[in-house]
Amino acid sequence: xxxxxxxxxxxxxxxxxxxxxxxxxxxxxxxxxxxxxxxxxxxxxxxxxxxxxxxxxxxxxxxxxxxxxxxxxxxxxxxxxxxxxxxxxxxxxxxxxxxxxxxxxxxxxxxxxxxxxxxxxxxxxxxxxxxxxxxxxxxxxxxxxxxxxxxxxxxxxxxxxxxxxxxxxxxxxxxxxxxxxxxxxxxxxxxxxxxxxxxxxxxxxxxxxxxxxxxxxxxxxxxxxxxxxxxxxxxxxxxxxxxxxxxxxxxxxxxxxxxxxxxxxxxxxxxxxxxxxxxxxxxxxxxxxxxxxxxxxxxxxxxxxxxxxxxxxx
Amino acid sequence: xxxxxxxxxxxxxxxxxxxxxxxxxxxxxxxxxxxxxxxxxxxxxxxxxxxxxxxxxxxxxxxxxxxxxxxxxxxxxxxxxxxxxxxxxxxxxxxxxxxxxxxxxxxxxxxxxxxxxxxxxxxxxxxxxxxxxxxxxxxxxxxxxxxxxxxxxxxxxxxxxxxxxxxxxxxxxxxxxxxxxxxxxxxxxxxxxxxxxxxxxxxxxxxxxxxxxxxxxxxxxxxxxxxxxxxxxxxxxxxxxxxxxxxxxxxxxxxxx
Numbered sequence: 001x002x003x004x005x006x007x008x009x010x011x012x013x014x015x016x017x018x019x020x021x022x023x024x025x026x027x028x029x030x031x032x033x034x035x036x037x038x039x040x041x042x043x044x045x046x047x048x049x050x051x052x053x054x055x056x057x058x059x060x061x062x063x064x065x066x067x068x069x070x071x072x073x074x075x076x077x078x079x080x081x082x083x084x085x086x087x088x089x090x091x092x093x094x095x096x097x098x099x100x101x102x103x104x105x106x107x108x109x110x111x112x113x114x115x116x117x118x119x120x121x122x123x124x125x126x127x128x129x130x131x132x133x134x135x136x137x138x139x140x141x142x143x144x145x146x147x148x149x150x151x152x153x154x155x156x157x158x159x160x161x162x163x164x165x166x167x168x169x170x171x172x173x174x175x176x177x178x179x180x181x182x183x184x185x186x187x188x189x190x191x192x193x194x195x196x197x198x199x200x201x202x203x204x205x206x207x208x209x210x211x212x213x214x215x216x217x218x219x220x221x222x223x224x225x226x227x228x229x230x231x232x233x234x235x236x237x238x239x240x241x242x243x244x245x246x247x248x249x250x251x252x253x254x255x256x257x258x259x260x261x262x263x264x265x266x267x268x269x270x271x272x273x274x275x276x277x278x279x280x281x282x283x284x285x286x287x288x289x290x291x292x293x294x295x296x297x298x299x300x301x302x303x304x305x306x307x308x309x310x311x312x313x314x
Numbered sequence: 315x316x317x318x319x320x321x322x323x324x325x326x327x328x329x330x331x332x333x334x335x336x337x338x339x340x341x342x343x344x345x346x347x348x349x350x351x352x353x354x355x356x357x358x359x360x361x362x363x364x365x366x367x368x369x370x371x372x373x374x375x376x377x378x379x380x381x382x383x384x385x386x387x388x389x390x391x392x393x394x395x396x397x398x399x400x401x402x403x404x405x406x407x408x409x410x411x412x413x414x415x416x417x418x419x420x421x422x423x424x425x426x427x428x429x430x431x432x433x434x435x436x437x438x439x440x441x442x443x444x445x446x447x448x449x450x451x452x453x454x455x456x457x458x459x460x461x462x463x464x465x466x467x468x469x470x471x472x473x474x475x476x477x478x479x480x481x482x483x484x485x486x487x488x489x490x491x492x493x494x495x496x497x498x499x500x501x502x503x504x505x506x507x508x509x510x511x512x513x514x515x516x517x518x519x520x521x522x523x524x525x526x527x528x529x530x531x532x533x534x535x536x537x538x539x540x541x542x543x544x545x546x547x548x549x550x551x552x553x554x555x556x557x558x559x560x561x562x563x564x565x566x567x568x569x570x571x
Contacts (some may be wrong), residue, residue: 010492093426105351194412196410198373199370199373199406199407199412200413200472200475202401203370203406205398205428205479206424214424214427216426218415218416292498312415313415314415
């Protein structure tokens with residue numbers, strides 16, 4: 001830039017030499033732009049195709065079962081006679097396990113984030129944060145068996161009547177799995193809050209904890225809520241842990257000691273089973289998948305609205 | 315000796331950041347209910363000294379203080395002193411306006427809230443804003459974000475936020491360096507009004523400002539090892555017209571710095 005300006009200045013009055021303002025490699029630049037665009041579109045197209053596929057296939061289901069019956073029915077027995085197509089037991093199972101997971105992950109994750117961003121020394125943070133993030137890298141099948149073979153027996157010492165496959169154990173372990181999601185993303189948002197705001201609060205006699213909870217957290221709320229929504233979506237969509245440890249008994253209950261079935265675990269069950277294509281049983285998984293998709297979408301929209309409404313812009 | 319006319323007193327104060335000595339052997343008494351200016355070239359430790367007066371340096375990892383700072387006859391670095399209490403009784407206004415991204419009201423109410431003075435908040439907030447000469451400009455937008463105010467208004471809000479705690483001392487770290495001349499004059503007027511009731515210590519590298527507003531002036535410099543020392547301290551009029559130290563004279567006549 002400045003090079004150009006100098007050239008202009010020194011050449012006034014003289015016979016102007018070529019200024020070198022010719023566009024360099026126009027073809028390459030254009031190719032790069034298109035290649036980048038295509039990459040960006042891959043995920044957009046994938047999402048669109050998934051939605052289209054879900055809707056088309058689910059339509060096959062809703063031709064035979066009414067939407068109202070699907071959304072309000074309280075019994076889910078598509079694989080047995082008499083068939084019932086009320087999704088509520090699967091929804092309750094999903095919300096129950098996801099709810100337990102969030103009850104674990106939100107306080108622990110937020111506390112870790114506060115510790116990492118406000119209390120921990122730099123050196124401690126640099127070691128601890130990656131260690132926490134390892135939790136997110138453990139394969140979910142390992143978590144599933146950890147829940148079934150370690151956590152469940154442990155819990156049965158406390159609740160002797162508890163069933164082997166239960167919502168509590170799966171929910172707790174799922175909560176541990178999503179802790180790093182909450183903590184890491186929240187910490188990123190909190191550490192980005194300007195030092196000057198912390199100084200202002202300390203200068204007014206605030207304690208470290210007051211600075212963290214009254215200044216840093218509110219200022220970082222958009223990141224914290226984003227972390228929460230992402231973690232909740234992950235918990236709702238999680239399949240392996242619940243398929244292994246939570247059971248396969250669709251039941252409309254909020255009792256965590258019972259065996260339940262989540263929406264995702266049901267889809268796995270049907271996919272692995274011998275349900276023939278084209279039957280109404282087969283189409284159920286698309287209807288369930290569509291509802292699952294709608295739930296996470298709604299949550300994301302709610303999250304975005306919340307962030308816009310309550311963000312403290314610094 | 316600390317007496318009634320002294321508000322804060324540094325005694326043989328030294329400050330280190332890890333192995334770097336930032337301040338050496340600073341002794342000075344800040345008079346009560348007057349304005350004391352600390353001037354000196356960049357990096358001479360003016361702001362570091364200011365931050366010693368309300369223990370803000372505690373927040374910097376690796377910082378260490380030797381010597382004493384007496385406040386009401388008590389060493390604020392004594393083991394049994396709670397730094398948050400020090401900071402609430404000795405307020406601070408920073409270089410860049412740093413209002414919280416909350417409403418005007420919540421900004422001023424923050425200090426009283428965290429220090430458990432939540433009764434008649436409305437009165438406290440209004441009073442503080444009036445003292446800071448900001449009330450008329452914000453009384454209709456108390457519940458709008460403070461970030462919508464102008465830079466000068468934000469800085470006066472930061473002063474109001476400090477005043478809401480009724481501190482005895484207000485430390486100001488180059489409070490006008492991010493403001494335009496008009497806003498700067500407003501802050502200076504405000505300082506003069508507040509001076510009768512609060513002891514104000516202002517760090518500035520604007521000598522005209524120091525000459526305009528302060529009663530006492532301290533000139534600091536750094537030595538060979540970059541540690542800041544107090545070169546000369548006395549009534550502003552005397553320091554600017556008849557400096558005793560050659561280095562002070564060189565600085566105020568613009569020969570360096």
